[in-house]
Amino acid sequence: MREITYLEAIRESMSQEMRSNEDVFIMGEDIGIYGGAFGLTNGMIEEFGPERVRNTPISESAISGCAVGAAMTGMRPILEIQFSDFIVIAMDNIVNQAAKMRYMFGGKAKVPMVVRLPSGSGAGFAAQHSQSLEAWMAHIPGLKIVQPSTAYDAKGLMKAAINDDNPVLFYEHKMLYNTKNEVPEEEYEIPLGKADIKKEGSDITIVSTAMMVSRSLEAAAELEKEGISVEVIDPRTLVPLDTETILESVKKTSRVLVAYEAVKRGGYGAEIASMIAESEIFDYLDAPIRRLGGVPTPIPYNPELEKAAVPQVQDIIEECRTLMNK
Known part of the structure; x- marks a missing residue:
């Protein structure tokens, strides 16, 4: 089978959906001739034209409002926000409008929109x-959150996100x-x-997201040399x-590490950890649940400090060794 990049997989999925459904269109800053901040939409304006690959003003508040309105009136917009950080400018439209409209109208209104968010x-x-x-x-109730870690997953999840009748935030x-x-x-x-x-094992379960999945797999390969078998979810x-897949894995291994890049305090890993702790699987644990996340600091510009701010492969290895010694 051919190999393509994560970026190409997302572009391909969007293009396939746009060819099969005229209600699907893309909007965002510099996504036309320029191809977007990361070149992901390169070539799409040539195929679909400026009506369906719409360059917008530099205003996340304005373009998110347009996307909500388009979705409520029958279109399926894909909104690119150049960097996920800028979602904070669009918070009112996404959190107070998109996320709540279907509920507030008793299911009679739908908001089928995808918000693409380059992150990390x-x-x-x-x-x-x-x-x-x-x-x-x-x-926020009403929002679906997608965070693919591979090109294969990104393509299939993008198709599902576009066809969903709810707002989906797609973290890339x-x-x-x-x-x-x-x-x-x-x-x-x-x-x-x-x-x-992503990998089966018997001693420790690592639940990881996005970039941390590949780092977890790399750590698992090193730990195998020490006789520690790691399952990566x-x-x-x-x-x-x-929750079912996670709990079944933890039931098998009896030890779990949740690894994510976001600041550890209040990160999504806490939700996964509490879900495990509150479940019937808790009695199967042979060691306390451990979380590995970023340090509570803004991300530095200096490359060495940037690496130190978020978990790396060696950090995962050390956490797993600690778990095995509990």
């Missing part, structure tokens, strides 16, 4: 362009854009709310969350 650190973009704010958004880690793996050319859909076991979607 590692590219040297500093404090205002490198955050991981997904836990903040996951707190910037450092994954150029990673490659096997992706079918044909269309396929990965249901929202279905986790994936990728939730793929935070809302809805596949």
